[in-house]
Amino acid sequence: MVNIIIYLAKEQDAKYLVDTLLNEQLIANASIDMDNISFNIENNHIIRSVNSVITAQTRSLLISKIENFIAAKYGEGVRICSIPIIHANNSFDALIRNNTLKE
Numbered sequence: 001m002v003n004i005i006i007y008l009a010k011e012q013d014a015k016y017l018v019d020t021l022l023n024e025q026l027i028a029n030a031s032i033d034m035d036n037i038s039f040n041i042e043n044n045h046i047i048r049s050v051n052s053v054i055t056a057q058t059r060s061l062l063i064s065k066i067e068n069f070i071a072a073k074y075g076e077g078v079r080i081c082s083i084p085i086i087h088a089n090n091s092f093d094a095l096i097r098n099n100t101l102k103e
Contacts, residue, residue, distance in 0.1 A: 001088060001096050004066060006054040007038065007079040014052035017073070021056065026066050028099035030056035057085070057092075059100050 004027070008014050014032045021027045033053040040047050058066065063082055070078050088096070 001085040002060045002082040004056050004058055004082045008052045010050040014054055025101045026062050027056040027058045028096040030054055057096050
């Protein structure tokens with residue numbers, strides 16, 4: 001099980017993506033952090049961007065499907081990372097196992 005973190009540009013529809021990933025059973029649960037400000041450096045200049053950050057829980061075996069789905073909808077530029085869930089109580093574990101595809 002993992003937390004998957006997805007950075008979408010503010011203009012992209014984060015709620016639509018969450019709804020679709022839930023309906024496709026690619027994620028079990030998600031939250032959206034709106035108006036998240038990110039900073040990075042390009043050509044020695046600090047670049048500020050406003051994003052919607054989705055944090056979702058899923059099975060680790062579904063990460064590739066999620067990445068492919070997002071790339072098809074939004075292109076290859078969407079930043080995605082995952083963090084392993086090393087422990088979850090029974091109710092959280094059941095939430096993920098019962099609401100995602102069985103791979």
